[in-house]
Every structure is written in structure tokens, then in C-alpha cells.
Amino acid sequence: MTLTELARLAYVSTSTASKAFSMSPEVSEQTRNMIFDIAKKHGAFKKFYRSEYPNCVIALICPEFDSSYYSALISAFQESLSRLNAELTVASWNFSHESIEKLLKYYDKYQTVDGIILINSPIPNTHSGAIPTVTVGRVSQGVRGDIDITLDQITAVREAVKHFKSAGVTDIGFIGDKYTGSREKNLRAAIREIIGEGADIAVSAKAEERFEAGGYAAMSSIIESGRVPRAIVCAYDRIAYGVMRAAADNGIKIPEELLLVGFDDAPASAYTTPALSSINHSIKESAEAASRAIISKIRGEEYDSDITISCPLVIRESMNCVK
Numbered sequence: 001m002t003l004t005e006l007a008r009l010a011y012v013s014t015s016t017a018s019k020a021f022s023m024s025p026e027v028s029e030q031t032r033n034m035i036f037d038i039a040k041k042h043g044a045f046k047k048f049y050r051s052e053y054p055n056c057v058i059a060l061i062c063p064e065f066d067s068s069y070y071s072a073l074i075s076a077f078q079e080s081l082s083r084l085n086a087e088l089t090v091a092s093w094n095f096s097h098e099s100i101e102k103l104l105k106y107y108d109k110y111q112t113v114d115g116i117i118l119i120n121s122p123i124p125n126t127h128s129g130a131i132p133t134v135t136v137g138r139v140s141q142g143v144r145g146d147i148d149i150t151l152d153q154i155t156a157v158r159e160a161v162k163h164f165k166s167a168g169v170t171d172i173g174f175i176g177d178k179y180t181g182s183r184e185k186n187l188r189a190a191i192r193e194i195i196g197e198g199a200d201i202a203v204s205a206k207a208e209e210r211f212e213a214g215g216y217a218a219m220s221s222i223i224e225s226g227r228v229p230r231a232i233v234c235a236y237d238r239i240a241y242g243v244m245r246a247a248a249d250n251g252i253k254i255p256e257e258l259l260l261v262g263f264d265d266a267p268a269s270a271y272t273t274p275a276l277s278s279i280n281h282s283i284k285e286s287a288e289a290a291s292r293a294i295i296s297k298i299r300g301e302e303y304d305s306d307i308t309i310s311c312p313l314v315i316r317e318s319m320n321c322v323k
Contacts, residue, residue, distance in 0.1 A: 009042075010038050046114065047299045058115045059107050067264075114131070119137065134294045149286060161190045164321065174233050175232055177235060206218070215243040223246065279314070285309050
């Protein structure tokens with residue numbers, strides 16, 4: 001519905017309707033309420049209403065708050081949505097499918113939010129779909145949102161493998177945890193595509209703990225096995241930090257003896273010794289694209305339902321290949 005169409009239904013001029021929504025004193029309270037009632041009846045109130053309060057409230061749901069990636073993403077969404085006069089509320093499902101079902105049911109049934117943004121989170125089959133929903137980094141091929149933001153990580157993974165291969169390095173390992181299977185899968189596919197059909201990950205370690213402690217323990221285990229690959233891809237940077245410490249404690253030099261790359265491109269990665277190479281998830285671009293899309297959907301404007309964000313490989317000292 002346009003403002004002109006609404007004005008026609010209210011038997012007022014378009015200018016009067018606009019002034020009503022901007023709370024102009026030129027419009028009487030009776031006329032303003034009448035225009036508001038008609039707008040609410042046709043689901044267009046929040047599309048036109050302007051006041052000191054945000055136009056809409058967006059719920060952002062992510063797997064956890066501990067990760068530096070998710071905390072940075074939340075900050076980016078807060079900034080991008082505030083510029084669009086929208087308020088952000090944040091929740092975590094802690095990698096529990098039962099929790100995400102409850103959260104979505106809660107937003108559907110009991111709390112008035114105008115849109116939902118899911119970060120690296122599945123959409124349960126039980127989700128009503130009544131509230132506009134955006135997925136960023138959808139983790140399954142099942143139920144999809146109104147808008148899908150795809151993070152193109154695989155291109156950067158291929159670039160990393162090509163970088164290794166160009167220096168004659170085909171002995172590539174992977175260190176992750178129980179939540180990072182998709183990244184291991186992408187690395188395996190890239191190795192087979194670039195190095196050869198029969199090629200595979202040389203060594204794969206799944207850390208029992210997460211973050212730095214998990215990376216340290218997994219790398220220590222690999223070292224003890226006597227099968228240290230020439231290059232290792234870590235599921236995220238904080239695992240890589242632990243790997244770097246374990247390597248240093250055991251006299252393994254990076255990059256002279258071990259090439260290393262992580263995911264997320266956390267701010268600290270540029271300041272480690274050596275500086276850590278990483279795949280950047282384009283946090284600001286993802287937040288901007290998702291924010292614009294969901295606000296456009298809520299306002300009844302045109303929007304792209306499928307958006308792909310590139311995730312560049314940032315090469316630093318840890319990938320300085322030495323043949």
C-alpha cells in the first residue's frame with residue numbers, strides 16, 4: 001500500500017496523511033487516529049509511522065555469544081539496523097535444536113517482533129513463517145527464510161589450497177571441533193578439486209574443547225602422533241591461536257615448517273606472531289545486506305531474496321610458503 005492509497009481510503013490528502021505519521025500538530029488527534037486505524041487495518045502502520053521510537057524490532061538469533069565472530073556480527077547488526085531506525089534484540093540457541101524451536105515459537109506467539117534474522121542457524125519445520133525471516137549462512141538445505149544471505153567461503157578455501165599447491169604443498173590437515181563439520185567438508189572438496197580426485201585431508205583432528213584450548217590440545221595430539229602435515233586449515237581463528245602456541249612449545253616454526261590459515265579473520269589475527277592468515281567473513285557487508293533486505297520486506301518494498309557475500313582470503317605471514 002502506498003501513502004496515496006492510504007490517504008484515499010481515509011478521505012484525506014496525501015500531505016495530511018504524511019503529516020499525521022510525522023506527528024505534525026497541523027493534524028488533529030481525531031484525524032490522526034482515524035488514519036492510524038486504517039493503516040493498522042491494512043498492515044501498513046509501521047511502514048509509514050515516524051516518531052522518536054524505532055519503526056520496528058528485529059530479533060537476531062545466533063548459535064552462541066562466546067565466539068568473537070558472533071559478537072562482532074551482533075555489533076555490526078546493531079549499527080546497520082539503527083541507521084534504518086530499527087531496534088535489535090538478541091538471543092542464542094546454544095547449538096540446541098530444541099532451543100531454537102522454542103525461541104522461534106516464542107517470537108511467533110508471545111513477543112511482537114517485526115522480523116527475525118538467523119545466523120548460521122537452521123529453521124525448524126515447525127516455524128510458522130508468519131514473521132519475515134532472513135537466514136545468514138544457512139546451515140541446511142531444508143526450510144529456508146524469505147531471504148537467504150549466502151556466505152561464499154568455498155571460493156576462499158579453494159584459493160588457500162591453490163596457494164599451498166603453488167608452493168608444492170599438498171599435505172594439508174584440518175583442526176576443528178564438533179560444530180565445524182561443514183568447513184571440513186568444504187576443505188575436503190577443495191582438495192579433491194584442486195589437488196586431484198584421490199586426494200584428501202592428510203590429518204583431521206576434532207578438538208574436544210573449543211577455542212584456544214581445543215586448538216592447543218588437538219595440535220599437541222597431532223605432534224605426538226608424529227604425523228604433522230605441512231599445512232593446516234583451522235575451523236576458526238581462536239583454534240588457530242592454540243595451534244600456534246602448541247607449535248611454538250614444540251619447536252615447530254610457522255611458516256617455515258607449518259603453514260596455517262584460519263576462519264573469521266578476527267582482529268587479533270593481524271597481530272599474532274607470525275600474523276595469521278584467515279578467511280574474512282565480510283561481517284559489515286553481511287549485516288548491511290541482511291538489514292536492508294529485512295527492512296525492505298517489512299515495509300513492503302522490493303528486495304533480493306537470494307544474496308551472496310564473498311569471503312576473501314587474507315594472506316599474512318603464516319601462509320608465506322617456503323618450498
